[in-house]
Amino acid sequence: MRLCTSRSTLVAFALVIASVNLGGCASSTAGNVYSRDEARQAQVVKYATIESIQPVKIEGTRSYIGAATGAVLGGLAGSTVGVGTGQKAATVAGAVAGGLAGNAAEQALTKADGLEITVRLENGSVMAIVQEQSEQQFRVGQRVRVVQLNGTYRVSP
Incomplete structure (x- = not known):
């Protein structure tokens, strides 16, 4: 027993x-969440305008x-x-x-709900960036920052 x-x-x-x-x-994988390794790293910032936003599912x-x-x-x-x-x-x-x-x-x-955010950079090129949905609100026509670090991109207001 x-x-x-x-x-x-x-x-x-x-x-x-x-x-x-x-x-x-x-x-x-939200745009406003950084890993510990990403903290205190220099990042490239470009400005863009949102052309479209599509809801997506991010696999687990x-x-x-x-x-x-x-x-x-x-x-x-x-x-x-x-x-x-x-x-x-x-x-x-x-x-x-x-x-x-x-x-x-x-x-x-x-698994998570995400957004595919298509942006037009100031130089005219177009990018689609997928990130986890967060409390950040995005809308078509909004001017945003595209932040890049080691091949990882994120969109932030």
Whole structure:
């Protein structure tokens, strides 16, 4: 009986750790969010006028973290079922199912609504930049800044 309680506690603890890990995977691609590495870096600024704005969906990430976390949790949950050979089979089945579920959960948690913003730069060239939707409001005809750093572009009012 004590063994089941310990496993249940372990599974609950692992679920908490997994939710923290998956939440930490979600990083924003909004125009007003910068990574720590981008801070204090010189950026090229160009001015432009918005020609069109289209809503888009930004896919969720597919890293090993969701699948690995799910596999560990599924294996732990499966190990609490049955005894002997049945327990081993349940552990393996739980790990496989958990890995698939963890991968799907990571993708769902990290997908986002975005905008494809087409701008005409002052030199006449046209660019389309996709970024995550944020509280920033954009409208066609608006003058904006196009900021570039290491191949990453963002549009800001």
